[in-house]
Amino acid sequence: xxxxxxxxxxxxxxxxxxxxxxxxxxxxxxxxxxxxxxxxxxxxxxxxxxxxxxxxxxxxxxxxxxxxxxxxxxxxxxxxxxxxxxxxxxxxxxxxxxxxxxxxxxxxxxxxxxxxxxxxxxxxxxxxxxxxxxxxxxxxxxxxxxxxxxxxxxxxxxxxxxxxxxxxxxxxxxxxxxxxxxxxxxxxxxxxxxxxxxxxxxxxxxxxxxxxxxxxxxxxxxxxxxxxxxxxxxxxxxxxx
Amino acid sequence: xxxxxxxxxxxxxxxxxxxxxxxxxxxxxxxxxxxxxxxxxxxxxxxxxxxxxxxxxxxxxxxxxxxxxxxxxxxxxxxxxxxxxxxxxxxxxxxxxxxxxxxxxxxxxxxxxxxxxxxxxxxxxxxxxxxxxxxxxxxxxxxxxxxxxxxxxxxxxxxxxxxxxxxxxxxxxxxxxxxxxxxxxxxxxxxxxxxxxxxxxxxxxxxxxxxxxxxxxxxxxxxxxxxxxxxxxxxxxxxxxxxxxxxxxxxxxxxxxxxxxxxxxxxxxxxxxxxxxxxxxxxxxxxxxxxxxxxxxxxxxxxxxxxxxxxxxxxxxxxxxxxxxxxxxxxxxxxxxxxxxxxxxxxxxxxxxxxxxxxxxxxxxxxxxxxxxxxxxxxxxxxxxxxxxxxxxxxxxxxxxxxxxxxxxxxxxxxxxxxxxxxxxxxxxxxxxxxxxxxxxxxxxxxxxxxxxxxxxxxxxxxxxxxxxxxxxxxxxxxxxxxxxxxxxxxxxx
Ligand code: SF4
Ligand code: FES
Ligand code: NI
Numbered sequence: 001x002x003x004x005x006x007x008x009x010x011x012x013x014x015x016x017x018x019x020x021x022x023x024x025x026x027x028x029x030x031x032x033x034x035x036x037x038x039x040x041x042x043x044x045x046x047x048x049x050x051x052x053x054x055x056x057x058x059x060x061x062x063x064x065x066x067x068x069x070x071x072x073x074x075x076x077x078x079x080x081x082x083x084x085x086x087x088x089x090x091x092x093x094x095x096x097x098x099x100x101x102x103x104x105x106x107x108x109x110x111x112x113x114x115x116x117x118x119x120x121x122x123x124x125x126x127x128x129x130x131x132x133x134x135x136x137x138x139x140x141x142x143x144x145x146x147x148x149x150x151x152x153x154x155x156x157x158x159x160x161x162x163x164x165x166x167x168x169x170x171x172x173x174x175x176x177x178x179x180x181x182x183x184x185x186x187x188x189x190x191x192x193x194x195x196x197x198x199x200x201x202x203x204x205x206x207x208x209x210x211x212x213x214x215x216x217x218x219x220x221x222x223x224x225x226x227x228x229x230x231x232x233x234x235x236x237x238x239x240x241x
Numbered sequence: 242x243x244x245x246x247x248x249x250x251x252x253x254x255x256x257x258x259x260x261x262x263x264x265x266x267x268x269x270x271x272x273x274x275x276x277x278x279x280x281x282x283x284x285x286x287x288x289x290x291x292x293x294x295x296x297x298x299x300x301x302x303x304x305x306x307x308x309x310x311x312x313x314x315x316x317x318x319x320x321x322x323x324x325x326x327x328x329x330x331x332x333x334x335x336x337x338x339x340x341x342x343x344x345x346x347x348x349x350x351x352x353x354x355x356x357x358x359x360x361x362x363x364x365x366x367x368x369x370x371x372x373x374x375x376x377x378x379x380x381x382x383x384x385x386x387x388x389x390x391x392x393x394x395x396x397x398x399x400x401x402x403x404x405x406x407x408x409x410x411x412x413x414x415x416x417x418x419x420x421x422x423x424x425x426x427x428x429x430x431x432x433x434x435x436x437x438x439x440x441x442x443x444x445x446x447x448x449x450x451x452x453x454x455x456x457x458x459x460x461x462x463x464x465x466x467x468x469x470x471x472x473x474x475x476x477x478x479x480x481x482x483x484x485x486x487x488x489x490x491x492x493x494x495x496x497x498x499x500x501x502x503x504x505x506x507x508x509x510x511x512x513x514x515x516x517x518x519x520x521x522x523x524x525x526x527x528x529x530x531x532x533x534x535x536x537x538x539x540x541x542x543x544x545x546x547x548x549x550x551x552x553x554x555x556x557x558x559x560x561x562x563x564x565x566x567x568x569x570x571x572x573x574x575x576x577x578x579x580x581x582x583x584x585x586x587x588x589x590x591x592x593x594x595x596x597x598x599x600x601x602x603x604x605x606x607x608x609x610x611x612x613x614x615x616x617x618x619x620x621x622x623x624x625x626x627x628x629x630x631x632x633x634x635x636x637x638x639x640x641x642x643x644x645x646x647x648x649x650x651x652x653x654x655x656x657x658x659x660x661x662x663x664x665x666x667x668x669x670x671x672x673x674x675x676x677x678x679x680x681x682x683x684x685x686x687x688x689x690x691x692x693x694x695x696x697x698x699x700x701x702x703x704x705x706x707x708x709x710x711x712x713x714x715x716x717x718x719x720x721x722x723x724x725x726x727x728x729x730x731x732x733x734x735x
Pocket of ligand 2: 033034035036037044045046047048049050051060061062063
C-alpha cells in the first residue's frame with residue numbers, strides 16, 4: 001500500500017486528504033456501522049457505534065482523520081460485540097416497539113441491530129416516560145424513539161437555517177427539545193419538507209399520514225442488510241452512506 | 242339483575258369448586274361452583290381475567306399506528322383486530338368507500354383469518370371432545386390423541402390452518418403483525434404470482450372443508466337429543482348482515498333476532514352501536530355483560546359468533562356453504578338453532594364459506610388493481626365493526642385535532658357471549674353435575690360448553706390447550722377439602 005491509502009480489515013482503501021476513516025470507507029463501499037454520522041453533516045461522534053481499532057487503539061471512525069498507512073480493524077468479533085452492547089443499550093434507554101413502529105423495516109437502529117445479530121435487548125428496559133409531540137399538522141415527534149443522534153438539530157441549524165431542535169440535559173436526563181415559546185413543534189417554523197424531517201435515522205421524527213404505505217417485503221431493509229443498502233430511506237432519507 | 246344459580250343465597254355454608262385454568266380455550270379463565278353437602282349446585286360462574294391495559298396504553302398514540310398496534314391484543318385473532326381498527330381509521334381519514342382493490346384485499350385477508358381460526362379451533366381444541374367423548378380417557382382427549390387415532394383429520398386441520406395463514410401472510414405481509422390494511426385502504430395488491438400460488442391448493446381446501454362439515458354433521462346428528470340438549474337455553478342473536486340479508490363477515494348493518502327468530506333490529510348503522518347495546522358491570526366479573534337496550538338487562542342478552550350468523554343471515558352467498566346452512570337450519574325441525582354444540586357445526590359451515598369465498602375473490606381481477614388508498618374529510622370519531630371468527634368485534638376510537646387517540650372502546654366477541662357462556666355453565670352444572678360426585682369427566686362437561694363458543698378469554702394471553710386444569714373442592718370457609726388435577730391420574734397437587 002502506498003500514497004493516500006489505509007487498510008481496513010486488510011483491504012487497501014484510498015482516501016482524499018482531509019477525509020475521515022468513515023468517509024474513506026463509504027467512498028470505497030466498506031460498511032462501518034454508524035448512527036449519528038451523516039455524510040452531509042459535520043461529524044458528531046456521539047453514538048460510538050462506528051468505533052474501530054486504528055493501529056491497535058479504539059477510535060470513532062467518523063471523527064478520526066485518515067492517515068497514510070493506517071491499519072484499521074472494523075468487522076471483527078470483538079468490535080461487533082461492543083457495538084451490539086451499545087445497540088442493546090439504545091434499545092432499553094428508549095421505548096422502541098418495533099412490531100408497531102411505522103419505521104420498522106426502514107429504521108437504521110433496527111437494521112444495525114439485525115446486522116449485529118442482536119436477538120434480544122439483553123439489558124433491563126428503562127421504560128422512561130417520554131413525550132409525544134403531535135402538535136404539528138404534518139410532522140410527528142415521538143421522543144420514545146429518539147436516540148439523541150442530533151442529526152435533526154444539525155440539519156435544522158445548518159441546512160434549514162431554523163434551529164428548531166436542541167438537546168437539553170445530560171446523560172440519562174438528556175432529551176430532545178423544541179425551540180419555541182411553548183416548546184411544541186406546532187409553534188415552530190418547521191416545514192414537512194425541511195431537511196430536519198428527512199434525517200432522523202429512527203422513527204422519532206416522521207411525516208404524518210405516510211405510515212405503513214410500503215408493504216412488508218418491500219421496505220428498505222427487507223431487501224438487503226444495512227451493510228449492503230446503506231441508509232437511504234424511500235422518500236425521506238439520504239443516499240447510500 | 243341476577244339469574245338462577247348466578248348468586249347463591251348463603252355462600253358461606255357451601256363448598257367451592259374451581260375449574261382453573263380452563264383448558265383448550267384461548268386465554269385465562271376459571272369456573273367456580275358452590276355446592277352443598279349433597280353436591281347440589283347453588284352457584285356457577287365463569288370468570289375471566291381480561292386484559293385491561295390496552296385502552297390506557299393506546300392513549301396519545303397517533304391513529305395510524307392503531308391497526309398495527311392492536312394486533313398485540315391477541316395472538317390468536319390479530320387480523321380481526323387489525324381489520325376492525327382499520328375500518329375505524331377509514332372513517333377518521335374520511336374514506337367512506339374504499340377502492341375495489343382495497344376492499345377485496347381486506348376481505349381476502351379476513352377470510353384467510355376465518356379459515357385458519359376455525360380450523361385451529363375445530364381440529365385442535367374441539368375435536369378431542371367431539372371424537373372421543375366428553376368424559377373419555379383424559380390422557381387421550383387432546384390433539385395428540387386425535388393425531389394418533391385419526392391421523393388424516395389431524396393432518397387436514399394443520400394444512401387448512403396453514404393455508405389460511407398463507408392468505409394472511411400474502412395480504413398482510415406477515416403471518417402476524419402484518420401491515421396490509423392502512424387508514425383508507427391497503428398497502429399492496431395481489432400480484433399474479435401470489436394469485437397462482439394461492440389457487441394451487443384451493444380446491445383441496447374446499448374439499449377438506451366440506452369433509453369437516455360432514456364430520457361434525459355426522460357426529461352431531463348421530464346423537465341429536467344429546468347434542469341439541471346439552472346445556473340448552475334459548476337466546477337472542479346478533480351479527481352483521483349485508484343489506485340484502487346475506488352473510489357478510491366483513492361489513493354490514495347490525496341485525497338482531499330474538500329467541501323466536503323475530504327481528505329486534507336490522508340494518509343498524511354500527512356507527513351508533515351504543516344506541517342499541519349497553520354494557521352492564523357486575524361485581525364478580527371483570528368482563529362486562531352487554532345487552533340489547535330495547536329489551537333491558539334481563540331479556541337483552543344475546544349470542545354472537547358462527548351460530549348467531551347462521552341464524553341471522555337470510556342466505557350465504559357461496560353455494561356449498563348455503564346448502565349446508567339450509568340443512569343445518571332444517572335439522573330436527575330447527576332443533577339445532579339454539580344449541581350450544583351447534584356452534585361447532587355452524588363454525589365448519591363458515592370455514593367452507595371462507596374457502597369458497599377465497600376462491601371467488603381470487604377470480605376477481607380487482608385484487609390486482611393499483612388504486613389502493615382513498616382519503617376524504619377528516620373526522621374525530623371512528624367506529625369499525627367486523628364479524629371476527631368468534632363473533633361481532635367492535636372498535637371505537639376518538640382522536641384529537643393532533644391525530645392522537647384520546648379514547649378507545651372495544652367490545653370483543655367473547656364479551657358479547659359472556660352472559661351466554663355463564664348460562665351454558667349453569668345449565669350444564671344442573672344437568673350433569675348436580676347431586677353427583679365430581680369427576681374430571683363431569684367437570685369437562687362444563688369446559689365443553691364454554692369451548693363451544695371458542696372464547697378468546699383474554700385477548701392478551703393465550704395458550705394452546707396445554708394448560709393443566711386444577712379443580713379444588715373448598716368448603717364455605719375456604720378450606721380445601723379435595724383436589725383433582727387435570728392430568729388424569731386424579732393426583733392431588735396440594
Ligand atoms: S429526533 Fe431523530 S434525528 Fe433528532 S436526535 Fe432524535 S433520533 Fe436523532
Ligand atoms: S457514527 Fe461515529 S460516533 Fe456515531
Ligand atoms: Ni382474541
